[in-house]
Amino acid sequence: MVVRFLKQMSAGERPLIYLNNAATSWPKPPGVMEAIAQSLSLPVFGSGRTTGTQGEDYITRARESLSALLGADTPENLVFTHNATDSLNILISGFLAGIKGECHVLTTALDHNSVLRPLYEYDQQHRICLDIIPFEGCSIRPEAAEAAIRPDTRLMVMTHGSNVLGSVQDIRAIGNILHEHGIYFIVDGAQTAGHIPVGLRDLPVDAFIFTGHKGLLGVPGTGGFFLRDPEAIAPVRFGGTGTDSFSLLHPRGMPERFEIGTHNYPGLAALAAGVEFIRATGMESIMEKAERQTAFLIRQLKEESNITIYNEHPDLPIIAFNIRGLQNDDVGFMLARGFNIIARTGLHCAPLVHRAIDGGEGCVRLSLSWNTTDEECRIAAEAIRRIAGNADSTVGQA
Amino acid sequence: MKEFLLDSPVTDGFFDYLRNFGKVESLPDVGEGFYKFEKPDCFSIKGFAGDTTVEVRFKKEVMDLTADFVYLLFSTYKGEGEKVDLSVLKRREEAVGERVRKRLYGA
Numbered sequence: 430m431v432v433r434f435l436k437q438m439s440a441g442e443r444p445l446i447y448l449n450n451a452a453t454s455w456p457k458p459p460g461v462m463e464a465i466a467q468s469l470s471l472p473v474f475g476s477g478r479t480t481g482t483q484g485e486d487y488i489t490r491a492r493e494s495l496s497a498l499l500g501a502d503t504p505e506n507l508v509f510t511h512n513a514t515d516s517l518n519i520l521i522s523g524f525l526a527g528i529k530g531e532c533h534v535l536t537t538a539l540d541h542n543s544v545l546r547p548l549y550e551y552d553q554q555h556r557i558c559l560d561i562i563p564f565e566g567c568s569i570r571p572e573a574a575e576a577a578i579r580p581d582t583r584l585m586v587m588t589h590g591s592n593v594l595g596s597v598q599d600i601r602a603i604g605n606i607l608h609e610h611g612i613y614f615i616v617d618g619a620q621t622a623g624h625i626p627v628g629l630r631d632l633p634v635d636a637f638i639f640t641g642h643k644g645l646l647g648v649p650g651t652g653g654f655f656l657r658d659p660e661a662i663a664p665v666r667f668g669g670t671g672t673d674s675f676s677l678l679h680p681r682g683m684p685e686r687f688e689i690g691t692h693n694y695p696g697l698a699a700l701a702a703g704v705e706f707i708r709a710t711g712m713e714s715i716m717e718k719a720e721r722q723t724a725f726l727i728r729q730l731k732e733e734s735n736i737t738i739y740n741e742h743p744d745l746p747i748i749a750f751n752i753r754g755l756q757n758d759d760v761g762f763m764l765a766r767g768f769n770i771i772a773r774t775g776l777h778c779a780p781l782v783h784r785a786i787d788g789g790e791g792c793v794r795l796s797l798s799w800n801t802t803d804e805e806c807r808i809a810a811e812a813i814r815r816i817a818g819n820a821d822s823t824v825g826q827a
Numbered sequence: 828m829k830e831f832l833l834d835s836p837v838t839d840g841f842f843d844y845l846r847n848f849g850k851v852e853s854l855p856d857v858g859e860g861f862y863k864f865e866k867p868d869c870f871s872i873k874g875f876a877g878d879t880t881v882e883v884r885f886k887k888e889v890m891d892l893t894a895d896f897v898y899l900l901f902s903t904y905k906g907e908g909e910k911v912d913l914s915v916l917k918r919r920e921e922a923v924g925e926r927v928r929k930r931l932y933g934a
């Protein structure tokens with residue numbers, strides 16, 4: 430037998446079924462791809478950066494559409510960055526820049542490395558003392574958050590929706606408690622924006638993070654945050670803004686305070702189109718379809734006694750499971766190669782969740798989007814059940 | 828992780844042959860049959876019978892010591908019914924194993 434050459438993964442002959450939308454959604458609505466092409470068909474339009482007047486102001490369009498979707502009253506307080514992780518770094522660093530000495534910070538065991546790693550870095554540097562609130566069931570109890578508060582607690586950063594368990598957290602109750610104690614509250618909405626209504630107008634949240642390439646149906650390289658009071662976060666990056674150019678100090682107005690350099694115009698054109706698609710489709714329809722398909726998959730998987738589902742009632746279209754007798758990585762391989770079904774396996778950048786639910790071994794995650802069809806769910810369920818039906822449940826994981 | 832494209836589809840027989848060098852797990856009724864070969868501390872090979880591709884995962888720390896042996900495993904296998912002289916491979920396996928142990932555990 431001869432090894433001819435090394436190659437990349439191929440799609441195979443079966444139609445591709447993509448169930449990894451919690452990582453990056455795919456396929457994109459046709460309008461998103463058209464918007465990218467359209468944005469590149471003319472020179473970039475950007476106030477202060479060109480004498481040209483042709484082209485569409487995609488940045489303003491994206492800012493206004495997204496503000497409306499998230500229920501924010503002040504579009505200028507919605508800042509664009511590269512992604513959710515970038516946003517978290519800006520906000521955490523910017524908040525701590527305004528704190529003298531060490532302070533106490535809270536996060537949760539449900540959180541992603543995009544939250545955990547920046548906070549652990551600051552903990553290592555003795556800039557903060559970090560406490561992790563464990564979850565019960567699939568949620569952070571507001572009482573647990575309250576019990577973790579110390580006199581020197583200044584900040585809490587937590588996820589709105591778990592990227593592994595699909596559980597949406599009660600950020601209203603937690604935010605109210607934190608605000609009673611004067612604690613700044615940053616919420617990571619990477620998994621919820623575009624999937625459920627957010628309603629920032631009256632949520633007790635100081636900063637809310639989103640990313641463009643998941644539920645908002647845009648492309649990688651776009652994200653950002655909504656900031657209720659810009660003065661609470663010091664800018665940590667400085668440079669050209671196309672405004673007030675004679676000043677050698679970075680402008681402090683919004684959104685220039687946090688938006689530096691040339692924007693990702695094609696990305697923001699895609700984001701605007703993705704958000705417009707969601708608004709036209711309607712959040713209720715999106716949620717109804719997600720709930721129905723998720724419930725179908727869970728019902729099907731529960732038919733196999735050797736499948737462990739880590740949350741049988743997720744609020745988001747995310748299903749985390751393992752098959753007794755098989756490594757999660759092998760299940761992912763079989764789905765991909767044997768059935769052309771793309772899932773995600775491993776730790777999903779959320780090590781503390783896995784430490785709690787599967788001993789740190791990781792699991793298989795299916796995540797749906799508006800573009801997932803009922804037929805794809807049926808085929809995926811059948812494939813997983815077939816694998817489970819053939820597994821030797823007396824050995825291996827979970 | 829490396830994806831190997833082979834000149835002919837892998838067979839049940841190929842994984843049977845690999846049993847001489849490590850542990851093979853299989854789910855014969857999934858697709859044409861899923862197989863996973865594991866040589867602890869060295870590498871694993873996963874694939875479906877009937878496919879011309881397999882996935883090989885090397886243990887990074889010793890990949891320079893084991894990669895040639897993986898190629899040898901593939902090139903020595905000539906197909907169903909063809910006899911393979913295992914003695915050469917076994918000697919090579921032992922030599923590679925010793926170097927891997929020394930690298931990983933210092934013994």
